[in-house]
Amino acid sequence: MSFHRLLSVALLLAIGCSLKPPASETLSSLPTSVPAPADNPTRPEAVELGRALFWDPILSGNRDVACATCHHPSFGYTDGLAVSVGVGGRGVGSARAAGPGARVARNSMSVLGAAFNGLTVDGAALPEAAPMFWDHRTASLEAQALGPIKNELEMRGNAFREDEILDELVARLSGIPEYVARFRAAFGAEGVTATTLAKAIAAFERTLVPSPTSFDRYMAGDDGAMTASQIRGMHGFIAQGCARCHSGPMLSDFKLHRLPVRESGAPDLGDGTGQFRTPSLRMITLTAPYMHNGTVTTLDGTIDFYHNLEVTSPLLEGDVEPPLGGGDDLRAFYEALSDGTFDRTIPERVPSGLPPGGT
Amino acid sequence: MLRSPEVTVRAGAVFPMFLIYENPGPLAGVTLGWRLAQRLELVARGEAGALFFDGIQRYQAKLGVGVRLMPWPKWPVSPWVQLGVGTTAHAERVGVVLPERTASATDFGAVVTADASLGVRIVQRFEVGLGWDHIVVPWSYYSVYMGNEADPHRGYALAWFGVKL
Incomplete structure (x- = not known):
């Protein structure tokens, strides 16, 4: 029996004895490649705008919580806590758990790889339908991005009603020339809207892939x-x-x-x-x-x-x-499964002038 | 001075109770027995077994020594008990067929076991036995996992039929 034939038999036996x-x-x-919806391709201008927004506490009702507060690179884009501490909290990680602030009932999910949510075993993905949150209450990163912003415990607080907060944030961002310019660069004439705000954050999150x-x-x-x-x-x-x-x-x-x-x-x-x-x-x-x-x-x-x-x-x-x-x-x-490297950038400043990541 | 030993060849099954294994596998072995006294024997055992479970194969071989007590050695059906220690070496292969490739790894190791067994000798020729080999020194201790489950100190049961040559 030739060597190759022996090898083939050996391989066949080995595969036959393997779990399938x-x-x-x-x-x-x-x-x-990371899937993105047709109406929000991952372009650098949107990504960098999204990064600024992700870190800017101006998106919270009391200007004290940013997305990054509970999705921090030091904790794999979670907060390292059993359940998140939202509005009124101070610091990140265990310091935040020890302090004041609204306790959110759930554990912070990592944003790392969230761009692949919904990916099936055969590699198919539909970013517009990607399930989000522990209970799948929304679909797509764009829809998810607005969820915590509108949530009273996570970011909104009680200074604004849920149906007011997005208009308030659009007004705030429209009053900051740097944001206006960056929204225009990212989304053209569409400018600052709740939709482009969500798109920018989602575009940034699609880059958070290890x-x-x-x-x-x-x-x-x-x-x-x-x-x-x-x-x-x-x-x-x-x-x-x-x-x-x-x-x-x-x-x-x-x-x-x-x-x-x-x-x-x-x-x-x-x-x-x-x-x-x-x-x-x-x-x-x-x-x-x-x-x-x-x-x-x-x-x-x-x-x-x-x-x-x-x-x-x-x-x-x-x-x-x-x-x-x-x-x-x-x-x-x-x-x-966990030794990939990922973007750990913490911006030195955000356009609002507030502390990046919140207080 | 020891006389030449009694040689018993054995065949049976090994019932693993460690790691992932759940299924019994074949066992073949030989026991050498030297009579130390009328009711006491020094035994040396060697055996080989194979274990299979969902894409994992372990081939193991044991060498051990012990003493066997036979309270009524002349009875046609003579019960006995045996205690011993041994070392079991193994080669283990795991394989998983995944869409992109077949993942496989082969590992070698050895454990130290303490064993207890009992059985009967029938008409001075045939033997039926049951045993438990307890892993007292596993191949590896946990170095990362610090939970409180999945104790590696388990072992395997044996059942065999033997014939004295």
Whole structure:
């Protein structure tokens, strides 16, 4: 038997002995290009305007909270807290948790890779329909960008009504010549409107995509990009059922599920039926705490959560079992999903002259 | 001075209870027994087994020593108990077929086990046994994971039928 024939037989045997998950439970790398809607292509003028707006607390009712307050690069574009602290808060991270301010009921989702929300296992994406928030209450980054701005606890405060705040912000921005010029450069005659405000922020957020991780590089053919431990962790992740929901390029099926997550306060019914989105596991080591209400403080806690989970109701999901003794391998796999580099720029100033990121 | 040993060849199944494994696999082995006293034997065991589970294969081989107590050695059906220690080496391959490529990794390692088994010898020739090999020194300890689940100190059960040569 020739060497090539032997090799072919060996490969056939090896593949025959490999786990082949169904298409709905498989994993893959991220596309190299970021999808954008036809009416909001990702142009540099819009991106840089969006960056300024993302960091400018002028978008909050009391001029004290910016998008970046709860989506800060130091915490993987989350806030590092169990639940976010909105209007009236001070500082970022643990300092913010210790201080005053309105407690938002939910954990801040990372903006990193949010441009790929809704990406299916076969790589298809429709940015106009990309599901947003833990409960999928809006679709598209453009629609999402206005959500926290209009929310009383997150950014609006109580100085303005929900139906007033966007007009107020357009008036504020129109009074700052630098913003007027930058909106004109980005959107032409359309100028400063609530729509262009949302488009600019969304355009910036579409640039917050990490560079290829070890997982992506391994998928692209770099055999040395993942360690044996990481591959064992990935195998266990799929074999034991985690990929039933954490599937596809984003390791999320972008569907709503109901898990018996411990309540942290008043019951949160999510979409109305107690369901919440499967979060992406991209950059997962940077985005603790976990679950929609941040009740699981560490990544190890999430592994233990599933170990201890007893699914006794047909309404509940999450019946998976992380590999016994595979904690280190799972953690290693999570590292392979989280080692991409990303834009950590904190602007020195924003056009309003307010402190970038809020007070 | 030890006399030449009794040689028993064994075949059976290994039932893993560690890592991801859930399915029993085949087992083949040999036991050498040296009579130390009327009711006591020094035993050396060697065996090989294979484990398979959803794209993961582990081939393992064990060498161990122990003592076997036979309270009624002359009975036609003679029960025995055995305690011992050993080392089990393994080669393990995992593979996953993904849309972009087949991901695979091969790992080698060894664990130290303490074992207990019991069985019967039938008409001085045949043997049926059940055992538990407990992993007392695993191949790796957690260095990153600090949760409280997934204890690596588990082991595997064995069941076999043997024939004295």
